[in-house]
Amino acid sequence: MCGIVGYLGSKQAYPILIKGLQRLEYRGYDSAGVALLNGKLNIYKKAGKVAELIGYAADKNIEGTLGIGHTRWATHGEPNDKNAHPHFSNSQNLAIIHNGIIENYASIKEELKSRGYIFHSDTDTEVLINLIEDIQKNENVDEEEAIRLALNEVVGAYAIVIISKNNPDKLFAARKGSPLVLGIGDKEFFIASDATPIVEHTKNVVYLNDEEIAVLNRNGEFSIKTIGNKHTTPYIEELELKLEALEKGGYDHFMLKEIYEQPTSILDSMRGRLNTKTGTIALGGLLEYKQKIKNANRLTIAACGTSWHAGIVGEYLLEDLARLPVEVEYASEFRYRNPIITADDILFAISQSGETADTLAAIEQAKSKGATVFGVCNVVGSSIARATHAGSFTHAGPEIGVASTKAFTAQVTVLTLIALYLAKERGTIQESRYQQIINELENIPAKVKKVLDANEKIKYIADIFKDATNFLYLGRGYNFPVALEGALKLKEISYIHAEGYPAAEMKHGPIALIDEEMPVVVLATNQSAYDKIISNIQEVKARKGRIIAIVEEGDTIIKDLAEFVIEIPATEEPLTPLLSVVPLQLLAYHIAVMRGCNVDQPRNLAKSVTVE
Numbered sequence: 001m002c003g004i005v006g007y008l009g010s011k012q013a014y015p016i017l018i019k020g021l022q023r024l025e026y027r028g029y030d031s032a033g034v035a036l037l038n039g040k041l042n043i044y045k046k047a048g049k050v051a052e053l054i055g056y057a058a059d060k061n062i063e064g065t066l067g068i069g070h071t072r073w074a075t076h077g078e079p080n081d082k083n084a085h086p087h088f089s090n091s092q093n094l095a096i097i098h099n100g101i102i103e104n105y106a107s108i109k110e111e112l113k114s115r116g117y118i119f120h121s122d123t124d125t126e127v128l129i130n131l132i133e134d135i136q137k138n139e140n141v142d143e144e145e146a147i148r149l150a151l152n153e154v155v156g157a158y159a160i161v162i163i164s165k166n167n168p169d170k171l172f173a174a175r176k177g178s179p180l181v182l183g184i185g186d187k188e189f190f191i192a193s194d195a196t197p198i199v200e201h202t203k204n205v206v207y208l209n210d211e212e213i214a215v216l217n218r219n220g221e222f223s224i225k226t227i228g229n230k231h232t233t234p235y236i237e238e239l240e241l242k243l244e245a246l247e248k249g250g251y252d253h254f255m256l257k258e259i260y261e262q263p264t265s266i267l268d269s270m271r272g273r274l275n276t277k278t279g280t281i282a283l284g285g286l287l288e289y290k291q292k293i294k295n296a297n298r299l300t301i302a303a304c305g306t307s308w309h310a311g312i313v314g315e316y317l318l319e320d321l322a323r324l325p326v327e328v329e330y331a332s333e334f335r336y337r338n339p340i341i342t343a344d345d346i347l348f349a350i351s352q353s354g355e356t357a358d359t360l361a362a363i364e365q366a367k368s369k370g371a372t373v374f375g376v377c378n379v380v381g382s383s384i385a386r387a388t389h390a391g392s393f394t395h396a397g398p399e400i401g402v403a404s405t406k407a408f409t410a411q412v413t414v415l416t417l418i419a420l421y422l423a424k425e426r427g428t429i430q431e432s433r434y435q436q437i438i439n440e441l442e443n444i445p446a447k448v449k450k451v452l453d454a455n456e457k458i459k460y461i462a463d464i465f466k467d468a469t470n471f472l473y474l475g476r477g478y479n480f481p482v483a484l485e486g487a488l489k490l491k492e493i494s495y496i497h498a499e500g501y502p503a504a505e506m507k508h509g510p511i512a513l514i515d516e517e518m519p520v521v522v523l524a525t526n527q528s529a530y531d532k533i534i535s536n537i538q539e540v541k542a543r544k545g546r547i548i549a550i551v552e553e554g555d556t557i558i559k560d561l562a563e564f565v566i567e568i569p570a571t572e573e574p575l576t577p578l579l580s581v582v583p584l585q586l587l588a589y590h591i592a593v594m595r596g597c598n599v600d601q602p603r604n605l606a607k608s609v610t611v612e
């Protein structure tokens with residue numbers, strides 16, 4: 001959601017900004033723009049993709065060694081040219097780009113209007129830059145102080161970058177609740193909402209903290225202070241991100257690349273943690289809170305989207321193996337529901353990006369009541385990783401496709417390790433069963449590879465069903481959250497309406513939808529509920545629904561019942577989601593490609609949702 005990029009140095013800013021915006025496209029956006037300073041302060045912005053901005057700017061003055069660029073995901077005002085960022089202040093001396101939402105913008109806007117300010121857009125951002133200009137004029141202060149005073153007046157979340165016509169050697173930036181990374185080169189600076197536009201220029205970065213303002217100087221010096229006017233010492237760290245991870249590497253789409261990366265990413269999420277020979281699981285992040293988590297009366301998991309589905313798999317694993325009661329919450333509901341949280345509580349926050357505003361807010365709420373918060377995050381240095389007391393990274397590598405795939409299997413892998421670790425600590429699992437499952441965990445990457453071999457068959461099935469208008473996904477037990485995830489994948493990228501349901505619950509509603517047009521994807525691998533799932537298949541068949549079944553290799557019974565079967569290798573039941581989700585990811589992918597959809601950047605969606 002919304003991407004920020006900025007440059008100050010001796011090179012031409014425009015190509016750096018455009019490349020940076022292209023790197024940020026994956027976050028999801030609907031307009032793009034740049035501001036460049038070269039004596040004049042020029043702003044070029046356009047609704048649509050970065051490619052449209054490039055076309056628009058082609059015959060314009062794009063000179064300048066100081067500039068900012070933005071991809072906007074509309075919140076206040078529709079996605080058109082005038083609402084795109086950057087925004088000028090009324091004097092056109094200042095230009096701003098902004099991620100986040102200024103919640104009290106309406107009252108500030110009224111006040112500024114009454115003093116003669118004119119607004120050219122519907123955005124909260126234009127209000128902020130004029131507030132800064134107003135303060136600068138009235139208080140007779142420099143830009144940095146005006147920004148600081150203005151940020152003390154606003155309520156909400158922001159990552160902002162500002163350039164000033166009167167200060168051609170400085171770039172100003174500040175954050176609260178929305179991330180900003182500062183890249184430090186040789187007498188040049190890069191700034192971005194995540195490290196992806198920075199990594200090809202420098203590995204030295206500073207993650208700004210909430211309520212910090214950075215001032216970057218062309219001479220290579222920079223300073224950071226809080227909005228409370230205290231200087232802070234920046235912590236410079238080295239990026240681990242590799243440039244190859246941000247390229248498609250021969251695949252048509254990032255999503256396909258990421259689906260195919262899963263044998264490796266699952267292995268990476270277990271690396272150094274699982275030792276089948278000694279029968280041990282090492283999770284450094286858990287150590288400090290081991291006793292508290294081990295003895296907890298209950299755990300709460302808060303997450304959104306695909307991470308919420310991983311959370312349900314986590315619930316099943318923790319209850320089944322570690323005998324721990326678990327509640328899984330949509331972070332957005334949890335935070336506004338006046339939940340009962342005490343200092344004894346443990347909150348697990350799951351997030352790929354580590355920036356999801358609702359998850360972050362749930363964490364803050366739990367922390368304010370004294371609870372211990374454990375993060376399961378993919379992005380190192382992200383806001384959630386930094387806001388939690390402890391955690392385990394999922395190590396899936398950068399996920400660029402908006403529809404989450406390898407992040408899900410990595411989250412489930414880490415949750416499996418946590419459940420097994422706690423099961424052993426709590427003495428709720430037999431040694432032989434524990435050993436069986438961890439041995440099988442080691443086989444999972446190879447088995448995922450085998451599932452990927454079914455790609456051509458899945459493509460064939462996709463072709464048959466690509467014009468369907470509805471899909472139903474059914475699963476029981478460990479496969480129930482997978483049914484939810486399969487349906488989510490399909491609707492996210494192909495825009496086909498799809499619902500995931502517990503298979504037995506079908507008869508309480510969705511069965512009314514079934515006719516000869518309706519594809520029903522049945523996850524039919526559950527060893528423990530196999531007979532029951534066969535009954536569910538019969539119920540669909542009796543109403544002429546078209547069944548695509550995910551079955552275990554060698555299954556003959558369902559082969560006779562279903563119109564299509566996709567085989568996956570047999571595994572230990574708690575590990576089933578790691579395999580059964582893969583054909584559903586491929587099915588959604590191929591259907592979306594065949595329907596001509598933008599797979600990596602589906603309409604209206606954002607990769608990291610930094611607004612509530």
Ligand code: G6P
Nearest residue numbers: 304305306307351352353356404
């Ligand atoms: C967005 C993304 C989803 C993701 C969800 C939660 O909606 O499009 O793919 O599952 O946010 O994101 P998180 O980064 O917290 O896992």
